[in-house]
């Protein structure tokens with residue numbers, strides 16, 4: 001990869017402003033309780049916290065997959081709360097890429113068609129040259145015609161990352177991207193996420209339970225009971241683990 005590919009950071013890509021979200025089930029759980037957090041262009045942020053602290057809800061609200069009860073979410077300056085369908089889906093398809101723990105690939109499609117699918121769904125002409133380049137970057141050149149079912153877990157997550165990168169999104173949201181992978185395969189995937197930030201200028205927001213995964217990020221924010229309680233710059237696994245302990249027993 002070339003350093004000339006780096007896109008300089010330009011301001012905030014995602015702004016979550018005083019967001020609350022309560023789920024009706026279970027007696028009205030307040031999953032997010034006045035959360036404000038912003039993510040800078042070209043940065044890699046880990047979102048951490050105990051189970052049930054609101055990490056996935058924050059990710060879903062920030063990505064426009066779920067609507068907050070109150071507060072605002074700006075994606076590249078656009079207030080997505082004001083968008084009705086199908087505009088919201090369009091904005092998400094144009095601006096956001098996703099990497100999930102469970103890969104979420106279409107088994108009936110080849111790797112290549114999985115990678116191009118978000119652009120097809122968005123109704124944009126797929127940029128095949130860039131898609132080939134991201135396939136090369138994630139080490140999948142030659143596997144284009146395979147079905148996801150023929151690949152290992154680590155290779156499937158590489159396809160998911162290539163799919164996310166292929167549409168040049170403003171931000172990639174990753175929910176436990178290494179949760180289903182063994183240690184060394186997980187490390188490879190985290191290395192690729194890091195490279196996407198450093199060499200392409202991608203913005204990544206990653207939910208994880210794992211302090212060693214969070215240590216690949218530039219910043220870690222910690223949730224507890226639906227609130228952001230603290231954050232760390234340049235996290236190390238040790239500092240993150242200590243902070244997790246403090247947050248969990250508070």
Ligand SMILES: Nc1ncnc2c1ncn2[C@@H]1O[C@H](COP(=O)(O)OP(=O)(O)OP(=O)(O)O)[C@@H](O)[C@H]1O
Nearest residue numbers: 023025026029031050051052053054055056057058
């Ligand atoms: N669809 C839903 N219906 C009802 N309650 C929900 C729903 N989704 C999440 N919750 C509740 O909201 C709270 C926050 O959940 P969330 O999944 O955001 O937490 P999390 O930090 O991502 O947890 P985990 O680490 O276990 O995945 C929890 O109390 C959870 O039970």
